Amino acid sequence: MSLWEYANPRRFMATSSWLLPPLVVMSALLIVTGLVWGFFFTPDDFRQGSTVKIIYLHVPAALMAINAWLMMLVCSLIWIIRRHHVSALAARAAAPIGMVMTLIALFTGAIWGKPMWGTYWEWDPRLTSFLILFLFYIGYMALWEAIENPDAAADLTSVLCLVGSVFALLSRYAVLFWNQGLHQGATFSMDKEQNISNVFWYPAVISMAGFVCLFVTLVLYRTRMEIRRRRLHALDARSMAA
Amino acid sequence: MIIARILPDLGKYATEVGLAYGVSLGLLALLIGQSLWKGRKIKQRLQQEEKARKGE
Numbered sequence: 001m002s003l004w005e006y007a008n009p010r011r012f013m014a015t016s017s018w019l020l021p022p023l024v025v026m027s028a029l030l031i032v033t034g035l036v037w038g039f040f041f042t043p044d045d046f047r048q049g050s051t052v053k054i055i056y057l058h059v060p061a062a063l064m065a066i067n068a069w070l071m072m073l074v075c076s077l078i079w080i081i082r083r084h085h086v087s088a089l090a091a092r093a094a095a096p097i098g099m100v101m102t103l104i105a106l107f108t109g110a111i112w113g114k115p116m117w118g119t120y121w122e123w124d125p126r127l128t129s130f131l132i133l134f135l136f137y138i139g140y141m142a143l144w145e146a147i148e149n150p151d152a153a154a155d156l157t158s159v160l161c162l163v164g165s166v167f168a169l170l171s172r173y174a175v176l177f178w179n180q181g182l183h184q185g186a187t188f189s190m191d192k193e194q195n196i197s198n199v200f201w202y203p204a205v206i207s208m209a210g211f212v213c214l215f216v217t218l219v220l221y222r223t224r225m226e227i228r229r230r231r232l233h234a235l236d237a238r239s240m241a242a
Numbered sequence: 243m244i245i246a247r248i249l250p251d252l253g254k255y256a257t258e259v260g261l262a263y264g265v266s267l268g269l270l271a272l273l274i275g276q277s278l279w280k281g282r283k284i285k286q287r288l289q290q291e292e293k294a295r296k297g298e
């Protein structure tokens with residue numbers, strides 16, 4: 001079966017309705033396990049003290065803030081190239097989730113930054129690109145709301161998404177090529193010497209898996225909502241024309 | 243008292259860690275709540291509209 005068959009709203013609705021319940025259970029289990037393990041059963045870091053516990057929220061939220069935008073980019077490209085409505089609606093559905101994830105990453109980063117760096121905010125490349133990404137999320141959502149015609153809205157928001165992708169990628173890779181910032185490099189590494197200790201790593205990975213599941217669950221749920229909203233819009237338009 | 247016994251000793255950073263968890267979980271709860279509320283509202287409106295059209 002081709003992936004493009006899910007571009008059919010009926011097939012999407014049918015498949016997502018049986019996918020959602022197990023995804024809800026999986027998201028809840030993973031997030032609760034990751035956060036409870038991290039908060040209650042991990043030791044303090046010898047340098048950062050108990051603030052290390054913020055990692056179980058900050059890293060998964062930052063990961064999803066960037067990946068939500070990349071998912072929106074793929075959906076926008078599908079809309080631009082193949083004109084599948086479900087992909088445009090999935091991009092719209094993902095935006096508020098990505099916006100909240102970016103806000104959590106920014107807030108927890110600032111709270112963590114004060115005791116560690118001595119400041120809540122610094123115009124550091126990664127922090128600044130995250131702030132711009134947050135503003136792009138707000139702009140993207142506002143543009144969807146501002147345009148009445150759904151196809152025109154999908155076209156314009158897709159172009160905005162392409163432009164914003166520069167900042168999504170910059171948020172991810174800024175620490176690698178701009179060394180003047182306060183933010184450290186990647187928290188997770190394949191190199192055992194650079195990777196964080198296993199005692200923090202396991203709950204952090206479970207928490208990240210939970211955030212990924214929560215994102216997929218919410219995107220599916222909200223895409224179903226957007227499909228219904230579009231149908232409602234079509235019915236209203238038909239009534240007005242009659 | 244019970245909460246104080248359950249909570250781990252966060253030392254001098256208790257406010258920072260507590261704030262980070264409180265606000266983040268609050269934002270996630272708001273996002274989930276808003277999605278469910280809006281989703282149900284739209285579903286109900288669509289069902290009403292489709293019912294009304296069938297009745298015509």
